[in-house]
Every structure is written in structure tokens, then in C-alpha cells.
Amino acid sequence: MFMPPVKFYAPSKVMTSSYRMQRQGKQSKAKQSKAKPEAKAYKMADGGGMYLEVMPTGSKYWRLKYRYGGKEKCLSFGVYPDVSLAQARERRGDARKLLANDIAPA
Numbered sequence: 763m764f765m766p767p768v769k770f771y772a773p774s775k776v777m778t779s780s781y782r783m784q785r786q787g788k789q790s791k792a793k794q795s796k797a798k799p800e801a802k803a804y805k806m807a808d809g810g811g812m813y814l815e816v817m818p819t820g821s822k823y824w825r826l827k828y829r830y831g832g833k834e835k836c837l838s839f840g841v842y843p844d845v846s847l848a849q850a851r852e853r854r855g856d857a858r859k860l861l862a863n864d865i866a867p868a
Contacts, residue, residue: 789806789807789808789814789847790847793806794806794814794822794842794843794847795843797814797816797822798816798820799816799817799818799819799820800816800818801818802818803815803816803817803818804816805825808847808850808851810826810854810858811826811827811828811854812824812825812826812827812839812850812851812854813825813826813827814842821841822841822842822843823838823840823841823842824838824839824840824841824842824845824850824853825837825838825839826838826839826853826854826857826867828857828861828867830861830866830867831866835866835868837857837867837868839853839854
């Protein structure tokens with residue numbers, strides 16, 4: 763009788779900002795407005811490489827993390843609430859289209 767190999771998982775890690783970013787889920791207007799500044803800057807993921815970065819000063823920036831030419835890059839879409847969630851998602855889509863055509867969005 764064939765037994766499939768058993769996968770072993772590492773014990774849970776201490777919650778870090780990158781772990782928080784992975785577990786956050788999609789953004790909503792309520793989550794954005796409730797985001798409070800902390801001692802260090804942290805990220806609230808939206809999906810597709812886009813996130814809202816909350817600074818210790820309380821300012822919130824829309825950013826897109828992507829790779830182009832083998833290097834990781836970051837594109838800024840503006841400051842929340844001047845740039846809404848819908849506008850940021852639209853700009854992310856435009857940037858993704860440019861990347862699909864091998865054009866640098868920035």
C-alpha cells in the first residue's frame with residue numbers, strides 16, 4: 763500500500779509586519795480609516811502587490827511592489843484619503859498592464 767509523504771510544517775513564527783501583511787486580507791474603507799499609527803511603519807495588503815503603508819506620523823501611502831528587469835521596485839500611487847481605494851486599484855491595474863507589455867510603469 764502506497765503512503766503519500768507527510769509534510770512537516772515549521773512551528774508558528776512571531777508575528778512580524780510581513781506576517782501581518784500576508785494575513786490582513788482585502789482592504790475596505792473601514793479598515794483604512796481605522797488604521798492607527800504605531801512606533802514603526804507597517805503595511806496593510808490589498809492584493810496584487812498593492813498595500814497601504816501607515817507611517818508613525820499617521821500618514822498613509824498607497825504603494826505597489828513589483829519586479830522589473832530582475833529587480834524589486836516600488837511605485838507610489840498617492841496619499842490616502844486623497845487617493846481612494848477604487849482609484850488606487852485602478853492605477854494598480856494600469857501598472858500591471860504596462861508590466862505585462864514589458865514596459866516599466868515608473
